[in-house]
Amino acid sequence: MLWLACVAFGVAAAQAQPSVELPAAGSMVRVTGGRFVPLYGSNKQPERVATFELDALPVSNAEFLQFVASNARWQRGRAPAIFADADYLRHWDGPLRLGASAPLQAPVTNVSWFAARAYCAAHDKRLPLLKEWEYAARADAKRANAQGDPEFLRRLLDWYGAPSRLPLPEVGSTFENYWGVWDMHGLVWEWVEDFNSVLLTGATRTDGSGVDRDMFCAAGSVGSVDPNNYAAFMRYAFRSSTDAAHAIQNLGFRCARDVAKGGGR
Numbered sequence: 182m183l184w185l186a187c188v189a190f191g192v193a194a195a196q197a198q199p200s201v202e203l204p205a206a207g208s209m210v211r212v213t214g215g216r217f218v219p220l221y222g223s224n225k226q227p228e229r230v231a232t233f234e235l236d237a238l239p240v241s242n243a244e245f246l247q248f249v250a251s252n253a254r255w256q257r258g259r260a261p262a263i264f265a266d267a268d269y270l271r272h273w274d275g276p277l278r279l280g281a282s283a284p285l286q287a288p289v290t291n292v293s294w295f296a297a298r299a300y301c302a303a304h305d306k307r308l309p310l311l312k313e314w315e316y317a318a319r320a321d322a323k324r325a326n327a328q329g330d331p332e333f334l335r336r337l338l339d340w341y342g343a344p345s346r347l348p349l350p351e352v353g354s355t356f357e358n359y360w361g362v363w364d365m366h367g368l369v370w371e372w373v374e375d376f377n378s379v380l381l382t383g384a385t386r387t388d389g390s391g392v393d394r395d396m397f398c399a400a401g402s403v404g405s406v407d408p409n410n411y412a413a414f415m416r417y418a419f420r421s422s423t424d425a426a427h428a429i430q431n432l433g434f435r436c437a438r439d440v441a442k443g444g445g446r
Contacts, residue, residue, distance in 0.1 A: 306436035
């Protein structure tokens with residue numbers, strides 16, 4: 182499996198906030214749409230992100246255990262290799278047993294893109310689009326868009342560059358952002374629907390031609406809208422290094438959902 186070069190692979194959790202009541206498992210918050218300039222792209226023009234709903238917390242081991250218990254085809258040892266590689270749920274004690282390496286309320290990891298999609302579909306949801314995830318991830322605790330804040334960007338780099346803590350901390354261990362979404366940064370990487378829509382290459386890094394995924398370091402930020410936002414570059418680089426069947430110990434997911442016209446569901 183191809184890993185990120187030149188940066189430590191892993192995300193360290195920030196201090197938990199025990200005095201704050203966490204959302205219920207599976208609950209969603211509304212992210213009001215707006216304009217968004219992708220980090221990479223051919224035109225680098227603002228795109229419109231429609232209002233959508235996003236899981237307030239990453240999907241936990243407990244939630245995914247319920248899913249595989251009801252959907253045997255996604256249990257470890259039963260999922261076809263084309264949909265989940267050999268590392269799929271490898272940290273669980275068994276197909277229906279979590280164990281010490283997979284605490285109930287820790288985010289589920291070692292899940293493939295296919296498995297994450299299937300989970301979301303089973304709950305009448307979907308994986309978030311890359312632009313939706315990145316749009317929501319711009320927020321700090323008080324602002325919808327904190328990308329211009331050097332302190333916020335520094336905190337992200339500190340998280341992304343630190344070694345992982347295994348077993349992983351529980352969901353809700355980092356911070357709640359402006360939208361009411363927890364753990365967008367500092368806990369695990371997360372799958373998105375179109376994770377491979379931007380392939381970083383050794384030449385232009387804006388299209389899929391001549392892909393050289395070993396050239397992720399430093400110069401990889403050339404061609405990005407904001408070369409200073411190296412944390413975002415790391416996310417794009419990581420996504421372009423993965424395959425839909427990959428199961429990775431630091432890669433989890435959360436689900437999204439469209440907002441029905443008229444504001445209700």
